[in-house]
Amino acid sequence: MIAYLENQPGRSPLITGDSYCGQEDSSACDLEAFGSDFGGMVVSIPAAVIRPTTTDEVTAAVRLARANNLALAARGCGHSIHGQAGAAGGLVLDMRALSGPIGLEQGPEGPLAVVPAGATWEEVLRWAVEEHGMAPPSWTDYLGLSVGGTLSNGGVSGQAFRHGPQVANVARLEVVTGDGESFLCSSVSDEADLFFAVLGGLGQFGIITRAWIPLQPAPDMVKWIRVVYNDFARYVSDAESLVSRTEPDLFEYVEGFAFVNSDDPNNGYGLIPLDPTRKPFDPTYVPLGSGPILYCLELALHCGRGDDKFDQRTAEMLRSLGYVKGLEFSAHVPYVDFLLRLKQTEAEARANGSWHAPHPWLNIFVSSCDIIDFDREIFCKILRRGVGGPMLVYPLRRSKWDERMSVAVPAGEIFYLVALLRSARPPPIGPSAEEMMAENRAVVDRCRSAGYDFKLYLPHYRDQAQWSAHFGEKGWRRFVDRKNRYDPAAILSPGQLIFSPGALPHLR
Ligand SMILES: Cc1cc2nc3c(=O)[nH]c(=O)nc-3n(C[C@H](O)[C@H](O)[C@H](O)COP(=O)(O)OP(=O)(O)OC[C@H]3O[C@@H](n4cnc5c(N)ncnc54)[C@H](O)[C@@H]3O)c2cc1C
Numbered sequence: 098m099i100a101y102l103e104n105q106p107g108r109s110p111l112i113t114g115d116s117y118c119g120q121e122d123s124s125a126c127d128l129e130a131f132g133s134d135f136g137g138m139v140v141s142i143p144a145a146v147i148r149p150t151t152t153d154e155v156t157a158a159v160r161l162a163r164a165n166n167l168a169l170a171a172r173g174c175g176h177s178i179h180g181q182a183g184a185a186g187g188l189v190l191d192m193r194a195l196s197g198p199i200g201l202e203q204g205p206e207g208p209l210a211v212v213p214a215g216a217t218w219e220e221v222l223r224w225a226v227e228e229h230g231m232a233p234p235s236w237t238d239y240l241g242l243s244v245g246g247t248l249s250n251g252g253v254s255g256q257a258f259r260h261g262p263q264v265a266n267v268a269r270l271e272v273v274t275g276d277g278e279s280f281l282c283s284s285v286s287d288e289a290d291l292f293f294a295v296l297g298g299l300g301q302f303g304i305i306t307r308a309w310i311p312l313q314p315a316p317d318m319v320k321w322i323r324v325v326y327n328d329f330a331r332y333v334s335d336a337e338s339l340v341s342r343t344e345p346d347l348f349e350y351v352e353g354f355a356f357v358n359s360d361d362p363n364n365g366y367g368l369i370p371l372d373p374t375r376k377p378f379d380p381t382y383v384p385l386g387s388g389p390i391l392y393c394l395e396l397a398l399h400c401g402r403g404d405d406k407f408d409q410r411t412a413e414m415l416r417s418l419g420y421v422k423g424l425e426f427s428a429h430v431p432y433v434d435f436l437l438r439l440k441q442t443e444a445e446a447r448a449n450g451s452w453h454a455p456h457p458w459l460n461i462f463v464s465s466c467d468i469i470d471f472d473r474e475i476f477c478k479i480l481r482r483g484v485g486g487p488m489l490v491y492p493l494r495r496s497k498w499d500e501r502m503s504v505a506v507p508a509g510e511i512f513y514l515v516a517l518l519r520s521a522r523p524p525p526i527g528p529s530a531e532e533m534m535a536e537n538r539a540v541v542d543r544c545r546s547a548g549y550d551f552k553l554y555l556p557h558y559r560d561q562a563q564w565s566a567h568f569g570e571k572g573w574r575r576f577v578d579r580k581n582r583y584d585p586a587a588i589l590s591p592g593q594l595i596f597s598p599g600a601l602p603h604l605r
Pocket residue numbers: 134135170171172173174175176177178181182183192214215236237238239242243244245246247249250251252253254299300301303304305306555590592593
């Protein structure tokens with residue numbers, strides 16, 4: 098069937114096991130590449146990979162899958178951890194084929210980038226800043242992620258406390274549902290429910306083919322600051338006060354992470370300095386009696402090139418914070434360099450092999466009311482030796498997330514993203530991926546047994562009972578209703594392990 102369709106004029110270009118690259122052996126390899134992801138722990142080899150370059154080709158691919166009872170997954174950059182962008186024995190849509198060109202449109206409330214969903218956020222950034230002097234307000238830390246991929250999850254970084262996550266920064270979407278119908282939708286259109294369903298919808302309701310993303314003027318430069326705390330309660334109080342203030346001219350970016358109080362090269366002091374040659378970390382400033390874990394608040398302020406009051410303004414803003422004086426680090430960098438700050442980390446990880454090692458990551462949203470206990474019981478006990486890198490912990494605000502979106506967040510107004518970004522280098526360098534996964538389970542078990550108000554971010558569960566608990570009774574009912582409406586044969590994104598094809602639950 099696939100080989101037959103391959104040569105049909107007007108059909109999607111199909112890559113199969115025997116035609117990809119035109120080389121006998123490389124085809125299987127490439128199918129394998131599309132059968133794994135950044136997590137490196139799940140293998141789900143597809144029957145074929147399709148590279149759609151237009152929305153019509155996406156529509157045709159979905160209809161083909163539907164007609165042949167094949168599962169189908171859109172794959173952006175494959176930066177999932179647990180095989181979420183895979184389709185074992187089914188079709189994978191390589192959305193990177195649908196990545197350009199990006200267009201500019203004038204919306205009723207300002208300029209919009211019209212972005213093909215397979216474009217990466219780095220491509221959006223470079224296009225917006227270099228060609229138009231503008232930028233979207235909300236980012237992820239790492240920009241080698243596809244627009245469709247992060248909009249199917251959330252998309253958070255240090256700007257989200259103010260501007261909301263990326264899913265809250267979309268004016269309109271073009272979506273191909275599991276029926277193979279394409280729709281334009283927005284929060285005020287007839288298809289508003291589809292719009293909200295796909296935002297954080299884990300690829301379950303449709304394939305996002307284009308997104309209209311609001312733009313704002315891009316600053317020239319960023320003052321990038323890190324300050325260190327030895328007292329988590331003080332860290333939390335400062336971080337929450339910064340994300341709760343609404344005056345303009347405040348920090349545009351608030352993030353932070355926990356790290357180990359030691360000179361361990363992967364977990365300790367070396368993670369902090371922004372320019373170690375100018376100012377290295379001096380451990381003599383760490384107060385005696387500090388615990389096993391320290392905390393780094395990371396801030397950024399936008400500025401113009403000739404803003405000479407800038408340092409003074411920053412100093413005033415830092416004065417009220419209760420960090421350990423002497424442990425402050427700063428750099429003045431171009432805006433684009435700030436947003437692309439993880440490129441250097443990526444290059445190093447590629448060079449030392451850890452980019453291609455398994456990544457047993459865990460991302461959790463934990464309510465502010467439980468974060469002090471989380472620190473005491475989890476950072477300072479279970480994770481006191483670190484995870485081989487920074488352990489992100491920074492506040493977000495629930496009021497910036499629209500409840501009509503599919504994504505589930507905790508009940509409290511302020512909740513923290515806690516991200517354990519591990520990479521498993523083979524022993525004896527570090528613990529194995531299995532040991533790391535076991536530690537992740539211990540973390541989640543503790544959150545459950547302590548009754549924390551928490552949700553997994555980038556969730557992964559093995560059965561529907563767990564998914565239903567994740568969304569809560571009302572949320573799960575809505576999720577199932579939406580699945581029945583937009584993908585009734587349950588062919589989309591099977592790697593999320595939420596629904597099996599043809600076996601949708603019907604709730605009364
Ligand atoms: C190095 C790294 C850094 C990261 N940093 C951040 C961060 O700072 N903030 C943050 O929020 N997240 C971050 N993430 C997580 C990231 O947002 C998600 O893993 C996201 O899904 C990655 O996008 P992707 O294009 O690789 O998606 P994929 O892994 O390709 O797909 C993810 C899911 O979305 C579905 N999907 C993909 N494209 C579409 C589409 N067009 N329409 C419908 N469904 C689609 C897939 O089927 C799959 O179910 C990071 C991940 C990595 C590996």
